[in-house]
Structures are given as structure tokens and as C-alpha cells.
Amino acid sequence: MTEQTQRIAIAGAGLLGRLLAWRLLRRGHAVTLFEAGALAQPAAAAHTAAGMIAPLSEAVEGGASVYEMGMAALALWPDWLRELHEQSGEAVACQHNGSLIVAHPQDSAELLQFHSDLRHTLADRGRFHWLDGAGIEAHEPDLSGQFQQGLLLEDEAHIDNRHLLRALLQVIRTQRADCRENCAVELQPGAVSINSGQREEFDLVVDCRGVGAKRQWPGLRGVRGEVLAVQTPEVTLQRPVRLMHPRYQLYVVPKANHCFVIGATQIESEDRGPVTLRSNLELGSALYTLNPAFAEARVVELKANLRPALLDNLPRVQHRQGLISANGLYRHGYLLAPVVIGHILALIEGGALPFADALGMEQVA
Numbered sequence: 001m002t003e004q005t006q007r008i009a010i011a012g013a014g015l016l017g018r019l020l021a022w023r024l025l026r027r028g029h030a031v032t033l034f035e036a037g038a039l040a041q042p043a044a045a046a047h048t049a050a051g052m053i054a055p056l057s058e059a060v061e062g063g064a065s066v067y068e069m070g071m072a073a074l075a076l077w078p079d080w081l082r083e084l085h086e087q088s089g090e091a092v093a094c095q096h097n098g099s100l101i102v103a104h105p106q107d108s109a110e111l112l113q114f115h116s117d118l119r120h121t122l123a124d125r126g127r128f129h130w131l132d133g134a135g136i137e138a139h140e141p142d143l144s145g146q147f148q149q150g151l152l153l154e155d156e157a158h159i160d161n162r163h164l165l166r167a168l169l170q171v172i173r174t175q176r177a178d179c180r181e182n183c184a185v186e187l188q189p190g191a192v193s194i195n196s197g198q199r200e201e202f203d204l205v206v207d208c209r210g211v212g213a214k215r216q217w218p219g220l221r222g223v224r225g226e227v228l229a230v231q232t233p234e235v236t237l238q239r240p241v242r243l244m245h246p247r248y249q250l251y252v253v254p255k256a257n258h259c260f261v262i263g264a265t266q267i268e269s270e271d272r273g274p275v276t277l278r279s280n281l282e283l284g285s286a287l288y289t290l291n292p293a294f295a296e297a298r299v300v301e302l303k304a305n306l307r308p309a310l311l312d313n314l315p316r317v318q319h320r321q322g323l324i325s326a327n328g329l330y331r332h333g334y335l336l337a338p339v340v341i342g343h344i345l346a347l348i349e350g351g352a353l354p355f356a357d358a359l360g361m362e363q364v365a
């Protein structure tokens with residue numbers, strides 16, 4: 001190792017942990033990755049997620065900083081995926097086709113409110129515009145006749161997130177990271193305690209444990225989200241479609257092999273138990289109203305997980321000697337991870353801290 005390279009432990013092999021391990025290995029650091037669960041079948045929220053990179057949609061609730069960080073991350077993803085492809089041979093799909101927001105006529109007030117909130121949050125920024133029925137049909141032929149009005153948000157993308165997680169694991173292993181699975185850890189500055197209490201020392205420890213870091217983050221909570229995945233060759237969508245509704249907002253994200261992920265409930269509960277009948281019915285019936293052909297789709301998965309959220313639902317990075325902790329990515333893991341990782345790398349190696357005001361701990365309530 002050179003003088004600048006360090007022995008770094010990362011706790012948690014979800015989205016942040018895998019991305020960070022990969023970026024650190026590229027810079028020559030020696031990485032040990034500890035994961036409480038199995039690496040091939042991740043317990044991480046990242047594995048349950050739909051994989052939308054949605055800076056405009058998420059800004060409506062998250063505010064202008066989510067938009068600014070999300071746009072910066074959206075610009076980084078193509079380069080990162082190209083580098084990952086070169087290194088691993090794995091071409092992870094990330095389609096930048098925008099998103100479509102629709103509502104049935106009886107719920108059009110919800111769509112108008114969303115548009116008004118978007119304009120208010122973004123001021124004159126962001127590329128989004130109205131489509132009429134013919135415009136919707138031109139963009140998404142399989143929604144033909146279902147909607148008279150929709151909003152096309154051009155600056156949005158969706159990534160094949162499970163392929164990303166697999167490709168990252170492969171490249172991390174090839175780069176000879178020390179990967180320890182089924183290995184829950186507790187952390188101190190410069191040291192990791194493994195299940196049995198055995199202690200290992202490192203130059204630096206980075207905490208990427210998501211909801212598993214509750215004891216380190218006062219106010220950290222899990223927000224339950226449930227998703228349904230179906231498969232049908234009868235329907236094709238080019239982009240994520242969000243359906244506005246007075247009680248819930250659901251989305252359908254197209255995946256490879258004619259699969260679709262429908263999500264997600266948002267429940268203030270840390271219950272990781274199976275998807276409820278009510279949620280299953282709500283997700284399924286919303287899907288059916290997009291195109292009746294979904295009625296014959298095969299259900300391939302029902303899954304629930306916890307989004308790691310801080311009090312204001314925004315991410316933070318905490319730094320003290322020997323220990324960096326990043327958490328609170330909430331609904332925005334894929335949307336914001338590249339900028340959060342960029343911030344962590346700057347803390348480790350020096351240089352200007354990207355989004356220091358938004359991600360720095362001074363902001364914590």
C-alpha cells in the first residue's frame with residue numbers, strides 16, 4: 001500500500017456499502033466489507049427498491065436540495081456504469097427516458113396539485129411538460145385510451161438495481177476485498193466488533209448499515225415499503241409511470257424480461273413482515289387500471305423492507321476521527337448515492353466536499 005492508501009472497514013453491503021467498496025478499491029485502498037446477511041440474497045432495502053432515479057418527482061416532497069443532489073447524481077451514473085462495465089463486463093441498464101405521471105379523470109385534482117407543487121419547488125428549473133391523450137399514446141402506446149392528461153418528467157431515469165448490486169459484488173470480489181457475510185458488526189472509531197465480541201482494528205471504519213445503525217443515529221427510523229413484481233409479455237412500458245390517487249401514489253417500473261415492479265406503500269412502521277392483503281390489493285388494482293392486460297400478469301414477488309430515514313427524511317454524513325457514518329437515504333438511495341459517496345470520498349482523501357451544506361451534520365435537527 002502507498003502512504004495515502006488505508007485499511008478501511010465498511011459495515012453494511014447494501015447500496016452505499018457496495019458502491020463505496022468499489023470506489024475505494026479503484027483508488028487502491030484495502031477494503032473489508034462486513035454484511036449482517038447473505039451477500040447473494042441481500043436483506044438490504046437496496047434489493048427491494050424499484051430503482052427509480054427521480055429528481056423531479058422526489059423534489060415535490062424532499063425539496064430543492066433533493067432536486068439539486070439528484071440532478072448531480074443523474075449526471076454521474078452513466079460514467080460510473082461505464083466504468084463498472086469496463087471493469088466487470090456487466091452492462092447494467094440505466095434508461096434515461098423520463099417518467100410519466102398520470103391520474104384517472106376523477107383524480108385529476110391530484111395531478112394538478114402535483115404539477116403546482118413541482119413548479120413551486122423547482123421555480124424555473126427542470127424539464128417537465130404536459131401531454132394530452134395523443135401524447136401519452138405516442139410515448140406509451142400500451143396506456144392508450146386510459147388517460148387524457150399526463151406530465152412527462154424528462155430528467156428522470158431508472159436503473160436495473162438488482163443487476164447493479166450483483167455486478168458490484170462481483171467486481172468487489174475480483175478486486176480482492178475481504179467480504180464477510182452473515183457477520184453483524186458493532187462499530188467504534190477505528191475498530192469493528194464482530195458477533196462474538198472479537199475486535200478488529202482499521203485505519204477507518206465507514207458505517208453504511210442503513211436501519212441497522214439505529215443505535216448510532218438518534219432519530220433514525222425504518223419506513224416500511226411494500227412492492228409487488230409481476231411478469232407479462234402483454235404490456236410494454238418505456239419508462240416508470242406514477243399514478244396519482246387521493247390515498248396513495250403508486251408507480252410501475254419496467255424491468256428486464258417483461259417484469260414490472262409496482263410500489264410502493266409508505267407506512268410508518270418498522271415491521272419487516274410479509275406484504276399485507278390490503279397492500280397487495282391496492283398495488284394490484286392500481287396496476288390493473290393502467291392496462292387491463294395486467295390482469296393476466298403472473299405475480300413473481302411480493303416483498304417488504306425498511307427505508308432508512310432521519311427526522312427530516314434527508315440524508316446525512318457524520319465524520320469523526322476513525323469513523324464516517326452515512327445514513328437517511330430514505331426513498332432516495334439510487335437517486336442520491338453517487339453524491340453521498342462523493343462526499344465520503346472527499347472526507348477520506350481531502351478536497352472540496354460536494355453538497356457540504358446539505359449532507360453535513362450541522363444540519364441535523
Ligand SMILES: Cc1cc2nc3c(=O)[nH]c(=O)nc-3n(C[C@H](O)[C@H](O)[C@H](O)COP(=O)(O)OP(=O)(O)OC[C@H]3O[C@@H](n4cnc5c(N)ncnc54)[C@H](O)[C@@H]3O)c2cc1C
Nearest residue numbers: 012014016036045046050051052185210212225333334335
Ligand atoms: C420498497 C422500497 C422501494 C424503494 N425504491 C427506491 C427507488 O425507486 N429509488 C431510490 O432512489 N430509492 C428507493 N428506495 C430506497 C433505497 O432502497 C434506500 O435508500 C437505500 O437502499 C439505502 O441504502 P443503504 O446502503 O443506506 O441501506 P441498505 O440498502 O438497506 O443497506 C444496509 C445494509 O446494511 C446491512 N446491515 C445492517 N446492520 C448491520 C450490521 N450490524 N452489520 C453489518 N451489516 C449490517 C443490511 O443487512 C443491509 O445489507 C426504496 C426502498 C424501499 C424499501
